[in-house]
Amino acid sequence: MFIEINQVNKTYHTGDVVFQALTDVDFTLERKEIGVILGPSGSGKSTLLNVIGGVDSADSGTVKIGSKVITGMNSKELTLYRRASVGFIFQFYNLIPNLTVEENVEVATNISAHPMKVDDILRAVGLTDKKKRFPRELSGGQQQRVSIARAVAKNPELLLCDEPTGALDYKTSKDILALLEKINKTLGTTILIITHNNAISGIADRVVRIRSGEITESWINEEKIPAERIEW
Numbered sequence: 001m002f003i004e005i006n007q008v009n010k011t012y013h014t015g016d017v018v019f020q021a022l023t024d025v026d027f028t029l030e031r032k033e034i035g036v037i038l039g040p041s042g043s044g045k046s047t048l049l050n051v052i053g054g055v056d057s058a059d060s061g062t063v064k065i066g067s068k069v070i071t072g073m074n075s076k077e078l079t080l081y082r083r084a085s086v087g088f089i090f091q092f093y094n095l096i097p098n099l100t101v102e103e104n105v106e107v108a109t110n111i112s113a114h115p116m117k118v119d120d121i122l123r124a125v126g127l128t129d130k131k132k133r134f135p136r137e138l139s140g141g142q143q144q145r146v147s148i149a150r151a152v153a154k155n156p157e158l159l160l161c162d163e164p165t166g167a168l169d170y171k172t173s174k175d176i177l178a179l180l181e182k183i184n185k186t187l188g189t190t191i192l193i194i195t196h197n198n199a200i201s202g203i204a205d206r207v208v209r210i211r212s213g214e215i216t217e218s219w220i221n222e223e224k225i226p227a228e229r230i231e232w
């Protein structure tokens with residue numbers, strides 16, 4: 001298994017209030033698979049993604065990514081893990097507004113040991129003709145393509161996507177999911193998507209449902225549905 005999460009617990013402390021965000025979470029994903037974590041708002045999806053991405057830590061349990069056990073890493077080791085292995089995609093793109101498309105992607109290639117060529121990745125996401133534009137001059141779908149290009153440019157083995165289509169219309173959402181499928185197929189990147197949209201689970205190899213911090217259901221899709229054929 002590429003991702004192996006075992007009995008992960010996570011609490012948040014606000015003053016005297018302790019909130020249990022994740023309870024005994026188990027989850028696995030093979031290398032080169034697409035995984036989807038489904039759940040309503042507040043169910044713990046982002047918390048789980050942040051623990052997997054090494055931006056937050058579990059209270060107990062183990063998270064193993066490839067050969068690395070990231071639970072127990074110190075903050076310097078976690079920074080190196082994130083930088084080398086993980087690309088992040090967010091609902092609201094998080095692009096740098098005063099940098100062009102090309103420069104936004106270069107931010108990632110500049111800190112990577114084995115970056116892809118910026119022109120190659122912009123061609124792959126269909127943005128060659130927009131490389132001198134600024135984010136505000138692009139549609140939401142185009143901005144999400146830039147953020148995917150930035151995440152993929154450092155050639156990470158794992159791509160973590162937090163509601164990647166949450167701010168997009170139906171047609172553009174399907175285009176973005178199709179782009180993620182293409183990246184998974186052509187680069188072999190393992191992709192994990194969190195979403196409240198059940199339909200997106202069709203494109204996944206493995207799906208788990210989370211509710212109030214607990215995994216309530218998990219399944220393997222014997223027959224995946226390509227992004228262009230899913231409907232909601």
Ligand SMILES: Nc1ncnc2c1ncn2[C@@H]1O[C@H](COP(=O)(O)OP(=O)(O)OP(=O)(O)O)[C@@H](O)[C@H]1O
Nearest residue numbers: 012014019021039040041042043044045046047048
């Ligand atoms: N830093 C924090 N301090 C205290 N409570 C938090 C913190 N972060 C998240 N929580 C709580 O943990 C629970 C899970 O939050 P999380 O963001 O993981 O859910 P989610 O499923 O990603 O929700 P959404 O889809 O709305 O983003 C929520 O009830 C939230 O209020």
